[in-house]
Amino acid sequence: MIHLLKIASQSLWNRKLSTLLTIFSIAISIMLFLGIERIRLGAKESFSNTISKTDLVVGARGSEIQLLLYTVFHMGNATNNISWSSYNNFKNHPDVAWTIPFSLGDSYNGHRVVATDENFYEHYQFFSDKKVEFLEGKRPENIFDVALGSEMATKENLKLGDNIILTHGISDGPGILLHKHNPFKVTAILNETGTPIDRSAFITLEGMEAIHINWQNGTPTIENNKTNSNLITKDNIKIEQITSFLIGANSRISSLSLQREINNYKKEPIMGVIPGVALSQLWTTVSYAETALQIISLCVVIVGLIGMMVSLYTSLESRRREMAILRAVGAGKSTILILLVTEAAFLSLFGVIFGVFLSYFLVGIAQPIILSHFGILISFTSIEFYEYVYLILVIILSVFIGLIPAVKAYKNSLIDGLSIRI
Structure with missing residues (x-):
């Protein structure tokens, strides 16, 4: 397994440009997802905390x-x-x-x-x-x-x-x-x-x-x-x-x-x-906007994962000889599948980590602007539990998405053998 991790990391490093672009696209989607959540939570918190200890x-x-x-x-x-x-x-x-x-x-x-x-x-x-x-x-x-x-x-x-x-x-x-x-x-x-x-x-x-x-x-x-x-x-x-x-x-x-x-x-x-009751009614009134923001943030993440799959899939054509060599040295079906899936997991993992840092960077830039124009204070809060769940699901989902190019790569290696010329 350690050898596969080394091969996967080396393969990604040999394709630095496409790898960085894929990681960046996932990071952007995670940044937008977390950024939208920060704005949504900040708006809700600002509404709720505008008045307190008033009966x-x-x-x-x-x-x-x-x-x-x-x-x-x-x-x-x-x-x-x-x-x-x-x-x-x-x-x-x-x-x-x-x-x-x-x-x-x-x-x-x-x-x-x-x-x-x-x-x-x-x-x-x-x-x-x-x-x-x-x-x-x-x-x-x-x-x-x-x-x-x-x-x-x-x-x-x-x-x-x-x-x-x-x-x-x-x-x-x-x-x-x-x-x-x-x-x-x-x-x-x-x-x-x-x-x-x-x-x-x-x-x-x-x-x-x-x-x-x-x-x-x-x-x-x-x-x-x-x-x-x-x-x-x-x-x-x-x-x-x-x-x-x-x-x-x-x-x-x-x-x-x-x-x-x-x-x-x-x-x-x-x-x-009672302010708390009226605030709840007010937030219920604008709950459609809250739901819309959540849907947009999820769609953004899905688009990022689809971009990762497309990147892996389109790179297979230039990697057909690599896959054929691996088959020739005894790599089985499971090895090819695990290799491609590991690459997908690497891409999503680094994309998620980079996206989290970018989201806090975005909040730092947007905080005074949003406060100035809309009166909404976006706090530097830690990631919520459900957001951790979303991020873990993104990595798990990327593994399943990585199976699509992995299956294609295995089929190509069976057809090509060592006859392909690049």
Whole structure:
């Protein structure tokens, strides 16, 4: 057996170019397979870890997924707002430990503007136990202060002390209705989180109310154009409504009774959603894309193995004399078969090993790009158990695929004897 391994390795070495190309093709397929799996798992993990240790998300009654999307992922628009009195009612509930209010609706060059209070910086958690931290500056305290997510600050080339003018409504660009009379001053830049926080701007609730003083039906009145930001103080601002809020309950058991109380609230139609349940529903909604990625990754591996078989098969014509010599020196049918199968196993084994290294190299290159454009953090996680199973199956399958050219090589050697001339 050792002699066969030496012959197989020497044979592959004598055909260096075709061998390297075959190994590279298999490695590329394994790289894509593992790379797609990393992206799939990274997307799922990013969705799941965007919010943690929050018991309920509360907003206007409607779709649970929609509520989760516009509150946590800053995607889409709210169906309705909820009153400040309803928020205070549950904020002061004996079963509630903390709350985080959100007011949405404005933007800056396509980046969402989120109005909130100090509880966001104290209680919001993601990726299990991570909190929002400041890279530079301090949290917004004055009415026209703003904190920027790390990605937004980098993309828009903004720094501490810069002034920005917000756009009314959600716009991909500068927009039409601008709050130009009330510019906001950048007082903080947040640390990178790998969540939608990086692509957003955060102002105070009073700031959101201030820029909409005297607005009616989504448009400014003449009085609003004359409003000077220097005349606006927190004392003369009254918050009347918000978009949604998060609840941290005193216990998980109390969160269930809170949810029932919120869903049966009589004063206005609101609902409470458990984030984990809504995230599961959200991922089920996009499960078709997940299945498609898995199918694509498997097809890529199959194509790589077929390429290996074609390479071995097409090389047989130039190896007919080699096979005939082996037969002449006493190599039996099993020896020829084992030799070709061993070569196939070598090719797939080295292709798999090389593909694993390439996949981590690909993740290293793609990680900042995917995080920047899609907000998905692709972690350098170890290979999962099922991925090891797939890789072992690839090697086993390559052995069976190697039988096809092996049988052909044996038949050629019987026909040719030593008469072939190359």
